Amino acid sequence: MGASRRPRGRCNGRMETWDAIRARRNVRAFAQDRAIAPADLDLNLEAAWRSPSSMNQQAWTFIAVTERDQLKELSEVWQYAEHVAGSAATIAFIAPASDDPETREVYQYDLGQATMSIMLAAADRGIGSCHAAVGDQARARELLHLPEDQRCEWLVSLGYPADRPLAPIAVPDRRPLGDVVRRGHW
Amino acid sequence: MGASRRPRGRCNGRMETWDAIRARRNVRAFAQDRAIAPADLDLNLEAAWRSPSSMNQQAWTFIAVTERDQLKELSEVWQYAEHVAGSAATIAFIAPASDDPETREVYQYDLGQATMSIMLAAADRGIGSCHAAVGDQARARELLHLPEDQRCEWLVSLGYPADRPLAPIAVPDRRPLGDVVRRGHW
Numbered sequence: 001m002g003a004s005r006r007p008r009g010r011c012n013g014r015m016e017t018w019d020a021i022r023a024r025r026n027v028r029a030f031a032q033d034r035a036i037a038p039a040d041l042d043l044n045l046e047a048a049w050r051s052p053s054s055m056n057q058q059a060w061t062f063i064a065v066t067e068r069d070q071l072k073e074l075s076e077v078w079q080y081a082e083h084v085a086g087s088a089a090t091i092a093f094i095a096p097a098s099d100d101p102e103t104r105e106v107y108q109y110d111l112g113q114a115t116m117s118i119m120l121a122a123a124d125r126g127i128g129s130c131h132a133a134v135g136d137q138a139r140a141r142e143l144l145h146l147p148e149d150q151r152c153e154w155l156v157s158l159g160y161p162a163d164r165p166l167a168p169i170a171v172p173d174r175r176p177l178g179d180v181v182r183r184g185h186w
Numbered sequence: 187m188g189a190s191r192r193p194r195g196r197c198n199g200r201m202e203t204w205d206a207i208r209a210r211r212n213v214r215a216f217a218q219d220r221a222i223a224p225a226d227l228d229l230n231l232e233a234a235w236r237s238p239s240s241m242n243q244q245a246w247t248f249i250a251v252t253e254r255d256q257l258k259e260l261s262e263v264w265q266y267a268e269h270v271a272g273s274a275a276t277i278a279f280i281a282p283a284s285d286d287p288e289t290r291e292v293y294q295y296d297l298g299q300a301t302m303s304i305m306l307a308a309a310d311r312g313i314g315s316c317h318a319a320v321g322d323q324a325r326a327r328e329l330l331h332l333p334e335d336q337r338c339e340w341l342v343s344l345g346y347p348a349d350r351p352l353a354p355i356a357v358p359d360r361r362p363l364g365d366v367v368r369r370g371h372w
Contacts, residue, residue: 017310020203021233045367047207050358058361063368101287108291112298117207120306124203145371172236175244181231182249185331
């Protein structure tokens, strides 16, 4: 490929926003020989830090885990979190424990926004991602040294895809657009 | 500015992902003389449609509202939703009604992911956004013709900023990065 033929969808070596949005996909198998450069991991974390939250409350802490042994242990907090074990890094989403359903719902909404910020910042650099729930709170608390008043709500694993690079997906596996998107009313 | 001097942070007239992430901010006052081109609104809705969700359940419907009268009425469903009245478009986030707290929390997490997808797709085109909660469900249901088993969970207003164009923000109003982001453990 000649120097004048820039790969489609990239600009200065990174993706345009719309390409990142279309290229993001759940990646559960990561290339085992490719670490994430510390500067790139920092940008993913900065994306989370920048995320909006209800009333700008920022009721969250993001813990980046990169040590293989800790990743393996962390992958055991949920039956479907196996992808964490082989990730280059996993970010644990921590929020205050709360018994109030409404408070918990708003935390979840905010954590969802932060998740997407990370995933798109990652996709921009060709890094795949996948979220996992947390079943065993006691184990997560122990592994991450969490205070009793904090909970590990989600894990987001990161790494370069083992199968193929991220690239815009023309038609993702979704319900028909016309069912999901409506105009004016239901 | 010469033709060879492209505005910083833009590529082919759109933003690179990292610039969109840094340029997104809550916009509550929208330029009243600028509509959103239908193709741009469609991309925002497509971004929501593409969003990941837990188990790919896609338990959501996105209703785009663009008529001024309906926007004004919709702005009355919450005390802090006034920005909806002056928006160029507002997307109502609909999810199934559920009495199960865990189901509701996962819905909220998923809706947060879709929110950020829309907001970054919008920022990519210079479109500002702001989310609002919904207090008066009965009124929202009436305005959007929702079935009884659906709820309007959030509104995301969209429009070009009345004050100044979106541009990357060097230091957003956030808690110190070192408090929010940690390594290995709490």
